[in-house]
């Protein structure tokens with residue numbers, strides 16, 4: 161297979177995770193890293209032996225050798241960077257949420273189609289092997305017709321008013337913080353596993369900390385615990401800490417989920433429960449190798465991740481034998497592998513969430529915000 165050259169834009173949490181995952185593919189070379197400063201870009205590039213480092217991401221887009229880019233920057237940068245990358249004819253893999261508004265996301269979908277390039281939104285959490293197993297069980301009819309989808313995505317890293325991150329400010333992260341940051345992953349997973357779309361929403365959001373202590377200097381994602389009150393100034397908060405949502409799913413099913421960034425002890429507790437007319441399935445990201453299966457007339461089961469026990473289509477997402485854990489990092493590898501395999505092949509179907517999937521979640525977010533503000537049920541705009 162011809163080797164592909166790519167670049168990483170953003171040197172924070174995701175920049176590093178993407179870089180490591182690309183390295184594991186074996187047929188894609190990271191040729192450049194772009195950051196906000198030459199020093200930060202150089203530091204990440206040196207850690208992985210990447211030749212080129214720059215503070216100007218547009219210089220990466222001008223390079224003819226580089227075919228693709230990963231956008232791993234705060235949400236408010238996605239639209240400008242993805243538009244510029246598409247204009248330059250690059251294949252684009254953009255972090256979620258795809259943009260700040262669904263209008264921006266729709267523009268990116270149109271532009272990508274016009275340019276005829278591969279495009280992906282990083283809803284990577286679909287690619288845990290046991291999430292794929294849930295999906296395949298549902299497809300095979302083992303759960304029956306889906307009646308209910310419920311769950312949560314709960315974290316604790318913004319519990320205290322001394323916790324801060326760029327996501328707290330709508331101008332960097334978007335009008336919805338917890339919903340956009342982690343709720344979008346939950347909804348993408350629920351729709352992916354059930355094969356149905358969320359059609360209408362009733363949402364209630366809460367901002368428990370109306371002001372937070374903003375650090376005088378920038379902080380890394382998930383690193384707020386090291387800050388002391390004296391290092392900070394009081395800043396008003398315009399995004400939510402918590403949200404709860406009732407929803408309709410497809411023609412018949414119903415569901416409910418919460419998102420939280422203030423739930424002590426929950427690190428990345430994405431739990432999802434699917435209840436069908438025949439059986440149930442339940443999965444929790446904090447115990448990713450286990451899938452609980454519930455029966456009405458027999459003993460319940462806990463299936464451990466083992467490719468030999470999974471449906472073949474789910475086993476394709478497990479690279480290691482049973483008993484060897486496959487986790488968060490591996491979901492990126494699975495998505496990126498399929499993305500890059502699709503680049504040289506014109507006719508190959510995109511087996512990954514494209515920009516259209518990112519737009520879809522932006523529309524769900526629009527409905528969440530409108531419902532909360534209007535204290536009413538709101539329809540999700542159709543695709």
Ligand SMILES: NC(=O)c1ccc[n+]([C@@H]2O[C@H](COP(=O)([O-])OP(=O)(O)OC[C@H]3O[C@@H](n4cnc5c(N)ncnc54)[C@H](O)[C@@H]3O)[C@@H](O)[C@H]2O)c1
Nearest residue numbers: 170171172173174194195196232233234235255256257381
């Ligand atoms: N898929 C997932 O599981 C997942 C997890 C975490 C974050 N994310 C998404 O990834 C994105 C980045 O989040 P993060 O947690 O890595 O944030 P972060 O703050 O750790 O990193 C963001 C990086 O972008 C850099 N940056 C900002 N402006 C830039 C510019 N003009 N040019 C180059 N670099 C620039 C910053 O210097 C920083 O290094 C967000 O959109 C977030 O929603 C996705």
